[in-house]
Amino acid sequence: MNAKKKKSGDNIIADNRKARHDYTILESFQAGIVLEGWEVKSLRLGRAQLQDSYVRFKGDEAWLIGAHFSVLNTTCQHTNPDPTRTRKLLLNRKEINKLAGRVAQKGETVIPLNLHWSKGRVKVSIGLAKGKKLHDKRDTLKDKAIKMDQARDQRRG
Numbered sequence: 702m703n704a705k706k707k708k709s710g711d712n713i714i715a716d717n718r719k720a721r722h723d724y725t726i727l728e729s730f731q732a733g734i735v736l737e738g739w740e741v742k743s744l745r746l747g748r749a750q751l752q753d754s755y756v757r758f759k760g761d762e763a764w765l766i767g768a769h770f771s772v773l774n775t776t777c778q779h780t781n782p783d784p785t786r787t788r789k790l791l792l793n794r795k796e797i798n799k800l801a802g803r804v805a806q807k808g809e810t811v812i813p814l815n816l817h818w819s820k821g822r823v824k825v826s827i828g829l830a831k832g833k834k835l836h837d838k839r840d841t842l843k844d845k846a847i848k849m850d851q852a853r854d855q856r857r858g
Contacts, residue, residue, distance in 0.1 A: 714744050714816040714823070717751035722838065724812060724830035730800070732763065732825045733791030734816075739782050740770045744823055748773070749816055756790065756811035756827055758801040763790040765813060765825065790825060803829055 720726070736744075743749065754767035765788045772782045792800075803809050814826040833841070 712818040714747055714818065715749040715751050716815045717754070717813055719752060720812050720814055720828065720830070722841070723833060724810075724828070725833055725837070726814070726828040726830050727809070728829040729814060730792065730796055730827050730829075731819070732796075732827055734765065734823055734825050735789040735791065736823060737782070739773065739780075741823065742775070743770045743773055744816065746773070751813045751816065754813050756800075756813065758797065758804065761794070761797060763792050763797055763800070763811075764788065765790055768813065790827070800827075800829060808832060 748771035750769040752769075754765060754769075757764050757766055767785060768788065769785050772784050800811055804811055809829060809831050811827055812830050814828045816823060816825055818824070
């Protein structure tokens with residue numbers, strides 16, 4: 702019973718840092734993802750990238766496109782693994798309908814925010830996002846710099 706509890710930051714596999722820089726996140730959801738065995742092994746080693754990936758809706762299903770899971774040398778050699786294959790996301794029907802309806806509106810998209818472990822399963826945090834303009838990005842960076850300066854001044858006393 703002396704099992705150590707993991708910190709909340711320990712369960713993140715990959716993070717899409719550029720997403721919060723390029724987009725304003727309006728709403729976020731958690732989705733399951735359909736994976737093959739070699740992909741799970743790769744994720745256990747933290748070999749995934751979400752840069753330039755996005756979510757598309759085809760029919761009544763959501764698909765993760767452009768995510769890169771590195772192929773390991775120890776995977777089965779008789780298969781031909783594709784590191785950037787399209788992967789199916791598992792969402793409720795209400796969530797799919799809501800997101801697909803909002804994406805149909807101009808200027809909104811769905812992007813993956815991070816990959817993480819939840820109760821032994823891989824989950825994807827996806828966000829309904831609206832693209833930032835250049836001046837919005839500058840304002841965000843300016844606010845971040847001000848907060849860092851204030852924190853530095855507080856530490857110094």
